Amino acid sequence: MNGSKLPGAQDAEKSVLAFLKTGLEKRCFEAVMMSHRVPAGDGYAYVLIKDPALLEGASPLPPVIPVQGAKALSALTRWGPPKETILAVMHPCEIRAAVELFKLKQASLDHIVFLSFDCPGVMPLSDYVKNPGEADRTYAAARRKWESAKMRPLCRICNEFVPAASDLHIGLLGAEEGSAWLFPVSPEGRRIMDSVGLETAVSSDAWEREAAERKTVREKERQEAHQVSRDRVSGPDGLLAAFSSCINCHNCMRVCPVCYCRQCYFDSEAFKLPPENYVERARKKGSLRLPADTLLFHLGRMSHMALSCVSCGTCEDACPMDIKVGQIFSLVADNAQKQLNYLPGRSREDPLPASVYQEEELEGVEKPYVETYSRTGDRDGAGSENQ
C-alpha cells in the first residue's frame, strides 16, 4: 500500500487539519464529523463541520473520548444516511463499534467515509476533567512519544490501534516527529486522496513494520493484563468482589456504543416486582441488598453484548465508582470472540455470529456440558432446588 506524507512538519494534528480544510474547500466531502473543543475549553464534543473556518478548535487526536464516536454516528444516521459524503474522524475502536452498530441496524454507513489514525490511546475522563488545560498538554507530550502510562488501562493494552474498517488512515508510527502519513485503505479513500490532490507515492513499509512490532508487544501486554483480571474475577466470589461497590446506576450500559436498546431489559417492567418478592428473598437469606440484582445486570449485559464489545473502555470512564468494568468485559469479550473467530468491527461483511446458524458449532463447549448433565440426570441444567 502506498500513501502520502502530509505536508507540514511541526505537528501531526495541524497537518491533518490542513488536509481536512482542503478537502472541505474542494468539496471532496460535504462535511467532517470530528472532535471539537467545547466553548468553555474544558472538554470535547463531536461536531459535524461544513464551514472550513470552523475547523479551528477541532482536534483529530483528542485526549479523551467523551462520547463514543459510534454512538454519535448512530445519532447522525439512524433515521437515514446523509445525502452527501461525510468524513468521520474517529479512533479505531470507535470505527469498529460503528461497524457493529451498522450490522445491528443502528447506523447507516452510506456516504460515510472513515478516517482513522494510529491511536496512542486516550486519558481517563476523570483525570482529564480535573484540570483540562494541563491534561491537554500532558496528553500532547505523551502521544508524541507513544507513552501509555497516562492513558486509560484499556488503551494501554489495546492491540487494535491500526485501521480496521476505515477508508483512510493516518500513520504516525515510524514517522518523523511531528509528521504524518496518509494511507488510502479503501477505493473510496483513494478517490478522496486523488480529489484532494495527494499523490500516493510513499511506501507504507516503514509504517507497517513499526505498527506490527508495536502490535506484538501490545498483544503480550494484553494477555498479561487479562491474566491479572482473570485471577481477580474468577468464580462467584471474585465477581462479587469486583462489582461490590456498584451503585446500580447502569451508566456503563448507557455510554456503551454496543448497548443500543432503547429500553434495557434490566430497566424494564420485568425487574419491577411486587414487594412480597423482595421481602421473601430477604427472608430466605436474612438480608437482601438493594437495589437488588446488581450482579445479574452485569452478567446479563455481558451475555448480550460481549460478541460486539470493542474494548473501548467508555463504560469504565463513566462509572462513578471506578469499577474496572471495561477490563472485565474486555477479558470476557476476547474469549467469547475467539470461540467464534469473530473480531467486532474488522469488516462490514463478517456477519454477526448470533445471526448465523451452523449445525455443527462449539462442540468443545457443548459436549462436556451434555456429558456432565446426562451423568447427573439433570438434563436441562437447571438447579434442582426449585423443583
Add this chain to the structure above:
Amino acid sequence: MAQVLKINKSVDQGLTAFLEFLLKEKKVSGVVTLKKNRGGPGISYALITRPEELDGARPLFPLMPANSGKILSRLTLRGPLKDPIAVVLKPCELRALIELVKRQQGSLENMIFISQTCPGVYPLEMSVDGDLDALASRYQDQVQSGQHIPEIRPACRSCVHFTPQNADIIVSLIAEAGLDRSCSLVLNSKKGEALADGMAGEKREQDLNSQELAHFSDHRKTARLKLFDEMGEKTKGIKGLIGLFGKCIGCHACGNACPICYCNLCFFESQPNESRPNSFRADLEKKGAARIPAGTLFYHVGRLAHMSVSCVGCGMCMDVCPVDIPVGTLFSRVGESVQKTFEYIPGSKIDEPLPVAVFKEEEFAQLGEG
C-alpha cells in the same frame, strides 16, 4: 416536648441495637439500612430480616450510594408492604420518597421512618478505594465537635432541610456532644413511641437542640446563598448554560440517579426526540456546524422543567456525573425558585398536593400577560 430515648452506646451502635430490638421483638418484619457489602468494598442499602444480619450494618454512614427514596419506590411500586418495616434514611431521601408517592410511584404504608438531623454526607468518590471505617470515625469526630464538615458534598453544605419533620424517630446528630457514648432517639410520632416501647434506655421529655439547630441553619443559609449566587452568575443566559454544560457527555446519569426522574422512558431518550437527517442539514446550512448528538442543553433544561418543583436537592445527580458538572447546584437553585413561586417545599407535607396537580383559574396572570 417530645419523648427522647437515650441509649448508652455510641450513636451507631445504639441505633443498631435498636434495630436488633425491633427485629427480635418482631415489632417489624424487616429493616432497611445501609450495610457494608460482604465480600467486597463499598456500602449499600439492604433489607434485613434476621437480627444476626445486622452485623456490618452502618445505619448512619455518611454516604448516599443511591437515593433510598428511589429504592423504596421500587420496593413498593407494585403495591404497599403487607407487614411493617423500619427504614433508616437521610432527610432528603425521605422527602424524595414522599414526592414519589405523590406521583404514584410507591406507598408509605407499613413503613416506619428513622431519620436524623443530618450533617451531610461525603461525595461518593471519597468511598472509592477508601477505608470506610476511618471515614465514619472522622465524620463522627467532626460532627460531635460541632464543626461544619468541609468535605461533604456541595448539596449537603448548602442544605437547609436537614431536620426530618416526617420521620417517626429522629436521631439527634447535629450539635450533639458525646456521639461516641450515647444515642438520642427523638420519638417524633405515636408510631415512633410505640416502636421504642420496651427498648432499654433512659426516657425523658426533651426537644431537639433547637437553638443549636437554628445556628446551624443560619450558617447553611449563608453558604446556600453564596453557592447559588455564584451559580447564578456562572449560568447567566444561554452562553452561561453552554459554558456549564458544554462538556456534558450525554450519558444522562444525572437523570437516572435522580429520585424524582422516575419515567420508565425519558422523553429525551425517546424516538420523537431523535434528530432526523434534515435537522442536521438545517444546522449545517445555518451555522456551518452541528453538535452530535444534538440537544445537550435541551435535555438539561427540559429535565429542569419536568422535575424542579419536586427537586429535594439531594445531590445524587452531581455525585454520579462523570465530568463533574455542578448540575445539582444549578438544579437546587432553580428548584428553590420554582418552589418558592408555588409556595411548595417538596416532601415536607404528605397531604399537600403537587402544584401541577392543582387547577386554579387565576394563577400567574402576570406571566401570561407579558
